[in-house]
Amino acid sequence: MINGARLTINALKREGVKVIFGIPGLSNMALYDAFLEDLISGELRHVLMRHEQAALHAADGYARASGIPGVATATSGPGATNLLTGLATAYMDSSPVVALTGNVPRSVIGKMAFQEADIQGMAQSMVKWAVRVRTLNEIPEVIKNAFHVAVTGRPGPVLVDVPRDIFGEKVDESAIKWPEEPTIKGYRPFPTLIDKTAIKRAAELLVNAERPIILVGAGVAWANATKEVLELAEVLQSPIVSTLPGKSSVPHDHPLFLGPMGYYGRVEASFAALESDVMLVIGARLSDRTFTSYDEMIETRKKFIMINVDPTDTERAIPADVALYGDAKVLTKEITKAVVEIGLKKDRSPWLKRVRELKEYYAQFYYYDEPGKMKPWKVLKTIRQVLPRDAIVTTGVGEHQMWAEVFWEVLEPRTFLSSTGMGTMGFGLPAAMGAKLARPDKVVVDLDGDGSFLMTGTNLATAVDENIPIIAVVFDNRTLGLVRQVQDLFFGRRIVGVDYGPSPDFVKLAEAFGALGFNADSYDALAESLKKAMKENVPAVIRVPIDKEELALPTLPPGGRLKQVIVRDPRKSS
Amino acid sequence: MTQESRPERVVRIVARYRDPSILEVILAHVRKLFMDVSWFYAWRGKEDIIEVYMGLPDHKNFALLVGNLHKTPLVEKVEVLEDAGIIKWVADRKGNVRRLTEIDGVKEYDMVINVPIFSKVTEYSWGEKRGKDLY
Numbered sequence: 001m002i003n004g005a006r007l008t009i010n011a012l013k014r015e016g017v018k019v020i021f022g023i024p025g026l027s028n029m030a031l032y033d034a035f036l037e038d039l040i041s042g043e044l045r046h047v048l049m050r051h052e053q054a055a056l057h058a059a060d061g062y063a064r065a066s067g068i069p070g071v072a073t074a075t076s077g078p079g080a081t082n083l084l085t086g087l088a089t090a091y092m093d094s095s096p097v098v099a100l101t102g103n104v105p106r107s108v109i110g111k112m113a114f115q116e117a118d119i120q121g122m123a124q125s126m127v128k129w130a131v132r133v134r135t136l137n138e139i140p141e142v143i144k145n146a147f148h149v150a151v152t153g154r155p156g157p158v159l160v161d162v163p164r165d166i167f168g169e170k171v172d173e174s175a176i177k178w179p180e181e182p183t184i185k186g187y188r189p190f191p192t193l194i195d196k197t198a199i200k201r202a203a204e205l206l207v208n209a210e211r212p213i214i215l216v217g218a219g220v221a222w223a224n225a226t227k228e229v230l231e232l233a234e235v236l237q238s239p240i241v242s243t244l245p246g247k248s249s250v251p252h253d254h255p256l257f258l259g260p261m262g263y264y265g266r267v268e269a270s271f272a273a274l275e276s277d278v279m280l281v282i283g284a285r286l287s288d289r290t291f292t293s294y295d296e297m298i299e300t301r302k303k304f305i306m307i308n309v310d311p312t313d314t315e316r317a318i319p320a321d322v323a324l325y326g327d328a329k330v331l332t333k334e335i336t337k338a339v340v341e342i343g344l345k346k347d348r349s350p351w352l353k354r355v356r357e358l359k360e361y362y363a364q365f366y367y368y369d370e371p372g373k374m375k376p377w378k379v380l381k382t383i384r385q386v387l388p389r390d391a392i393v394t395t396g397v398g399e400h401q402m403w404a405e406v407f408w409e410v411l412e413p414r415t416f417l418s419s420t421g422m423g424t425m426g427f428g429l430p431a432a433m434g435a436k437l438a439r440p441d442k443v444v445v446d447l448d449g450d451g452s453f454l455m456t457g458t459n460l461a462t463a464v465d466e467n468i469p470i471i472a473v474v475f476d477n478r479t480l481g482l483v484r485q486v487q488d489l490f491f492g493r494r495i496v497g498v499d500y501g502p503s504p505d506f507v508k509l510a511e512a513f514g515a516l517g518f519n520a521d522s523y524d525a526l527a528e529s530l531k532k533a534m535k536e537n538v539p540a541v542i543r544v545p546i547d548k549e550e551l552a553l554p555t556l557p558p559g560g561r562l563k564q565v566i567v568r569d570p571r572k573s574s
Numbered sequence: 575m576t577q578e579s580r581p582e583r584v585v586r587i588v589a590r591y592r593d594p595s596i597l598e599v600i601l602a603h604v605r606k607l608f609m610d611v612s613w614f615y616a617w618r619g620k621e622d623i624i625e626v627y628m629g630l631p632d633h634k635n636f637a638l639l640v641g642n643l644h645k646t647p648l649v650e651k652v653e654v655l656e657d658a659g660i661i662k663w664v665a666d667r668k669g670n671v672r673r674l675t676e677i678d679g680v681k682e683y684d685m686v687i688n689v690p691i692f693s694k695v696t697e698y699s700w701g702e703k704r705g706k707d708l709y
Binding site for chain 1: 589590592593595598599602606622638641642644645647648649650699700701702
């Protein structure tokens with residue numbers, strides 16, 4: 001005989017699960033009892049997080065770094081509700097995570113039992129699928145289906161809720177039917193449609209364009225289509241720009257890559273996007289952070305070709321002249337083939353010259369130095385010079401994230417993980433821990449802000465206890481900088497509710513957790529701290545002092561168009 | 575956000591019933607988009623199929639709603655019943671059924687049944703769109 005908890009663990013193992021992030025409590029502790037032997041044998045690893053939100057972010061980081069679904073577990077009530085921010089974060093950034101919650105026994109559900117929460121009802125608007133197990137026999141197929149839904153089509157999180165009395169029920173092991181294939185009805189991964197006519201039309205538009213541009217989103221990384229995108233860009237001699245999450249899709253040292261466009265993106269990327277006459281969008285959903293005004297893009301009268309796995313994304317923001325649905329890798333390859341068949345007809349050198357001019361012109365605004373101050377661009381350059389090419393970087397949310405958007409050079413796909421859709425502060429540290437467990441051979445660094453870091457910073461204790469050697473670089477400006485910046489520039493300098501006092505001392509905080517702590521008050525000290533942290537291979541926090549008045553530029557006025565970009569500190573010009 | 579002056583759109587959703595959450599999910603999609611529901615019928619048919627008919631005041635988010643619904647796990651397909659007219663029937667508590675007229679009106683416990691009359695359906699299902707004439 002086998003109980004429901006053991007059946008659940010067996011089902012997870014059949015899906016290839018190796019790591020579970022979570023916290024036990026009354027309603028999921030049967031699962032823990034069930035996997036004890038797996039922990040002893042090394043078949044599974046459990047990471048005891050300090051908060052369920054962080055458990056979900058860690059599972060999310062694991063998924064983004066590896067492409068394999070991450071798994072998190074929580075108990076009922078507050079444990080489950082603490083997962084919600086993490087689920088919403090994974091949903092907005094299309095990250096495949098499976099969250100497993102225990103719930104109160106079926107006999108007491110609806111009676112305000114201790115730690116009862118209708119987590120299925122709460123989560124279903126922020127996950128791809130929320131499902132509650134009703135009987136023991138359903139467990140194998142529900143788990144199988146959960147993983148299938150999480151990874152196929154547009155990836156996303158799935159919540160599986162199990163009343164804990166089901167964990168305790170027993171069944172004859174020989175009676176269990178393990179599904180070989182997913183059994184879910186009413187769900188189909190989106191098909192990849194190879195529409196030869198549309199592909200030819202797309203190729204013709206691109207070949208005949210005077211000023212083509214390729215905009216890549218995170219979908220390129222999820223589809224492992226980086227190589228195909230670069231090939232197409234090279235054949236077309238087309239510049240590439242990205243969304244913020246799309247930074248993870250293209251190596252930034254490729255000569256045709258301009259950087260991320262959008263609200264806090266690089267001006268040359270945004271302006272090249274505006275000036276282009278044909279835009280090929282691959283794996284991006286054109287959020288309001290990328291195209292801050294849809295009208296502004298439509299007014300350029302450019303032609304849009306869109307490749308997206310999710311056909312509802314294709315024309316949500318802007319009508320596409322050619323829409324191609326399906327896998328970015330397959331469809332990009334098809335377009336390249338069609339372009340090669342037609343042959344390049346236009347001289348692209350004037351367009352590439354113009355793009356170079358934009359790049360050179362705006363560089364003057366980015367890279368300025370101020371004596372006695374640590375400048376974010378130089379901090380990031382210093383970190384880049386020290387880290388290996390394939391190091392994985394996560395971020396929190398705030399000014400540091402925007403600096404990373406503009407200045408962090410991604411050199412390998414899937415090495416830049418950031419909460420871009422939900423903008424969840426506190427994502428960076430636990431996501432780094434998850435990424436490190438998914439890719440233990442890589443150096444993993446969390447670029448964080450002081451405000452963001454402290455939202456989930458208690459999980460540094462987990463990193464120490466579990467020997468997860470991540471490095472957090474904290475841009476410490478003692479303020480919620482991005483909010484402060486908006487107050488400063490657009491709310492008449494009425495700074496309110498954002499500035500922190502002297503607490504905490506990040507070096508002492510790190511040391512109290514058992515991590516290495518560094519105060520890097522110079523670029524040399526920063527480089528040395530990073531080298532030491534990598535050499536020691538233990539969790540570390542490096543505090544970098546940043547001036548409170550430092551702005552995240554380029555930026556836009558609230559609701560502004562890309563053309564309204566602000567590149568200089570407006571306080572200085574006044 | 576009600577736009578009663580605009581025409582009504584009628585949709586039929588065919589989904590897999592696992593538990594009542596499928597209805598919550600469908601209605602949450604409507605709510606999120608600031609849309610209203612004029613009427614709503616649902617019933618479980620054979621096996622685990624549930625059919626939902628909804629009358630929705632037309633809204634600029636209607637296409638977005640259909641797009642979101644048609645990629646919702648457990649939803650097999652969303653059908654837009656194009657230019658559907660509605661015939662209203664009334665069933666009383668004794669089981670008598672009649673066409674609704676202004677003269678007779680509706681009494682307490684009478685059930686009003688909106689029957690869509692249409693000749694063309696556009697079907698959306700997991701990234702695929704099909705149109706069919708029903709003449």
